[in-house]
Amino acid sequence: MTVVSGQRPVGEIRTVAWDAAEQDLRALFGQSRVVFASLAGPEQVVESANPAFSAALGRDRAGIGVALGELVPGLVDQGVVAVLDEVYHTGESRTGRDVLVALGSGAQKRQAFFDFTYEPRRDDAGSVIGTRMIGVETTQVKQAQRLMAEQRALVEQIARQAPLADVLDGMARCIEDLALEQVLVSVLLADHDGKHLRHGAAPSLPDFYNEAIDGIATGEGVGSCGTAAHRREPVIVTDIGTDPFWDDFRELAGRAGLAACWSTPILARDGSLLGTFAMYHRSPRVPQDSDFALARVFADTASLAIERHHIEEAKAAAEARAEAARAELTQALRAESALRAEAEQRAEAAAELAARMRSAAAAQAAAPHPDRCQLGGPEKCTAAAELKIADSWGDSAWGCTSHVEEAILNVRSVFIASEELGGLAAYLNR
Incomplete structure (x- = not known):
């Protein structure tokens, strides 16, 4: 494993990347x-x-x-x-x-x-x-022709923004088909916090196995994939039956008929964890240089697909947030408009009521002041007429104190009218 420290010129970084790619091609x-x-x-x-x-x-x-x-x-x-x-x-x-x-x-x-x-x-x-x-x-020639064709098809899928699940499933099947020895491929995707791995693609592994490892933690000794994700470097287990990394998963692997597992971390360009790429075998196996190269080639392809998927997810989320903000702003503007219209209606109603009251007050001012209470009803009231009451419709009457109080409690919009002090004020300040 090559450890890169410090900063390098862009040209040197590209040279390192190209040299690594050339080495993989030579190995393949x-x-x-x-x-x-x-x-x-x-x-x-x-x-x-x-x-x-x-x-x-x-x-x-x-x-x-x-x-x-x-x-x-x-x-x-x-x-x-x-x-x-x-x-x-x-x-x-x-x-x-x-x-x-x-x-x-x-x-x-x-x-x-x-x-x-x-x-x-x-x-x-x-x-x-x-x-x-x-x-x-002629193995390498045949493999090269098929690999290049499959790689081209996968890159075209990624460029067309095909669903990530389809790309990863197609990649897994491609490797399984290319391999001369039987191999079962699995791709696990890292959570955003990099602490767990989720099922991505594993077309040839049994469902019970995929369900059991879905969500496994990343950490030292957690099988091949959990350890590779933790270390950020390939982990090769040639015999699951004896390797301590598989102590917690040995029985599960046995039920699935798995005997070896080579796992390669899938890393983003900034070095962050995207997932793992694993090649399982039915019998103990030691990888060749070409196996390592094949794993790196397809790990890079998976990285490209996953990063593209994350970019599209982030773009869709940003667009959704922007659309939600636009909808919220539109709703707020509509609410403001409705409140403004309601306030205008209330102001118009208040102005109309004030005008009617002023008109009623003017009408009452011209009415004569009787000597006796006019609010006694059919039985009449002989008490002196002390207070004048009126309503917003322009009707008015004079009455004694007790009948005026009764009228105010039982008749809507009744007020005490006074030409000098404005009605109720005259009554309170008498």
């Missing part, structure tokens, strides 16, 4: 090899071989003196040994294209494609005494 596509073996007799016994042949078999030595079919049983299943037998007996060369061969063993086992050329070996008399096998590995 720069490992094609040519294997050679010279075989003797009808049993196809290995007589000599180049180092690449030994490396392909995962052995220190090429198995000199051992029959090829016994040394690499997979070549029997693929029909390679049968073709060599035909070359030996006919003396005619043959070729084979895109032959899938299992190389290595145990955790180092992998599958690869080869183009083979099979030639007869002859003695001085021209008799066939054996065969030669020359194989050019």
